[in-house]
Amino acid sequence: MASHPKTEITRWLLDTRTLWSGTKIQDAARDHLALLPPAEQNPILSKYRFPDACMSLGSALLKRAFLAKATGLPWSSIAFSRRLDPRLGKPCWASPPGAPPNDEWPHIDFNVSHQKGLVVLVGAVGRGAPVPDVSVDLTSPNERNDMASIAGSDVPTFLAVFSDVFSEQELFALAWSLPPQGSVRLLDGEEVSNVILGRLDRTVKCGQALSVMFDGRQVKFESELLVEEKVRNFYAAFALKEAYVKLAGEGLAARWIQEIEFTGVRAPRKGAVPRCSLAGVFGETIGNKDEEVSITFKGEEVRDVLFELQSFEEDYIIASMIKPLEQDQEFPDWHRISLDRDIMPLATKWS
Ligand SMILES: CC(C)(COP(=O)(O)OP(=O)(O)OC[C@H]1O[C@@H](n2cnc3c(N)ncnc32)[C@H](O)[C@@H]1OP(=O)(O)O)[C@@H](O)C(=O)NCCC(=O)NCCS
Structure with a gap:
């Protein structure tokens, strides 16, 4: 691969859960909304649920801030376009006509x-050099209460809904096996590795009493714990596929x-719940170098993609992806974005 050492990769995370409070975004975030042109405010104002409006506003601010920082252009001069399709394509930066001096x-x-x-953003900036395609996808395994629907059926039935997205082999593996490097966490916090679980990996229903020999003793647990791990593995696979x-x-x-x-x-092991401090909220990462995940396209191995799965707190899995143009490309750490510290200075610099 050619070397393009001037590529900078950025990873930003904005937590909107406690940024604004209320029921209407136009009241709760009046000043932040006013930083955006009317065409960008409209999709935010049209969100029915307040949390969705918050994420939509967070996304608009994050994208504009990233581009203002990367280009040095005034906040209000940033313009967007879309790749491939003007309505549904990937949002991209529309550079001003002509080149800067x-x-x-x-x-x-x-x-x-x-x-x-x-809201998460992955960005790539190349000065005097092309940049790799980048992408990100965030999933939250507990959001849709999937365990309740699986309790009334089983894992293969739950996964069958996604047969337009996954191949039969992928769905079979997610339903009927557990990757060897993974583990199931018991209620007392003890981790039983999938290797020890052996053929219990065939478990696809909730409500079953399971038992396994572990550390020289018989350990009993409910099949919910194993099924939940399969659901998390599925969400990790979904995040990777969507990122791709x-x-x-x-x-x-x-x-x-x-x-x-x-x-x-497999899903990376969970991060910690934020308590007094944020220590440990980013959990395990799994990437190419771990050699756990293989990627194939039409049966051929895919080698030109760099990925990382990372858990955040207990409820999130983030898949980041780059199609690198240079060797040894790596992901930087996530940077937690503060509206006041990181975004407002860019938004108000030229006003
Ligand atoms: C893009 C898509 C995968 C997003 O999935 P999602 O789980 O609903 O949403 P996510 O939160 O992961 O991502 C949303 C972000 O993806 C980005 N996005 C939108 N369209 C995209 C595309 N075609 N490719 C890559 N990213 C896209 C946007 O920035 C969007 O956030 P924003 O609206 O706040 O700017 C999904 O909406 C999709 O597949 N849409 C159809 C795309 C399509 O029809 N393409 C055909 C034309 S080429």
Whole structure:
């Protein structure tokens, strides 16, 4: 691969859960909303649920701040376009006509995802060099109360709903196996590795009493714990798949979506619940170097994609992806964005 050492990768996380309070975004976030042009306010104002309006506003602020910082342009001069399709394509930066004096505009790609109050952005900036496609997808395994629907059926029935997105082999593996590096966490916090669980990995129903020999003693637990791990593995696989189809901008409409297959996917171990401090909220990461996940397209191994799965708190899994143009490309740490510290100075710099 050619070397393009001037690529900067950014990863930002904005937590909107406690940023604004109320029921109407136009009242709760009047000043922040006013930072956006009317065309960008409209989709935010049209959100029916207040938390969705907060994420939509957070996304708009994050994208504009990222571009203002990367280009050095005034906040109000940032313009957007879309790749592939003017309505449904991947949002991208529309550089102003003409080049800046003595230079050229940076090359930029970025992508955002939002779920259950969080907004994440992955961006790439290349100065004098092309940039890789980047993408991100955020999932929250507990958001839709899937365990309640599985309790009335089983894991394969739950997964069958996603047969437009996953191949039969992917769904079979997610339903009927547990990757060897994973584990099931018992209610007392003890972790039983999937290797020790052995053929209990065939468990697909809730409400069953399971038992296994562990550390020389018989340990008993409810099958819910194992089923929940399968649900988390599924959400990790979903995040990877969605990140992949967001790279070039086709999204879930990609006709080849079932043919990009992720095997051996497990959910990273959960991060900590935020208490007095935020220590430990970012949980385990799993990436290419761990050699757990294999990616194939139409049966051929895919080597030109860098990915990372990371858990955040107990409820989130983030998949970041880059199609790197340089060797040794790595993901930087996540930067938690503060509206006052990081965004307002960019938004008000030119006013
Ligand atoms: C893009 C898509 C995968 C997003 O999935 P989601 O789980 O609903 O939402 P996420 O929170 O993960 O991501 C939302 C963000 O994805 C970005 N996005 C939108 N369309 C995108 C696309 N085609 N590719 C990549 N990213 C896209 C946007 O920035 C959006 O956030 P914003 O509206 O606040 O700017 C999904 O909406 C989709 O597949 N849409 C159809 C795309 C399509 O029809 N493409 C055909 C034209 S090429």
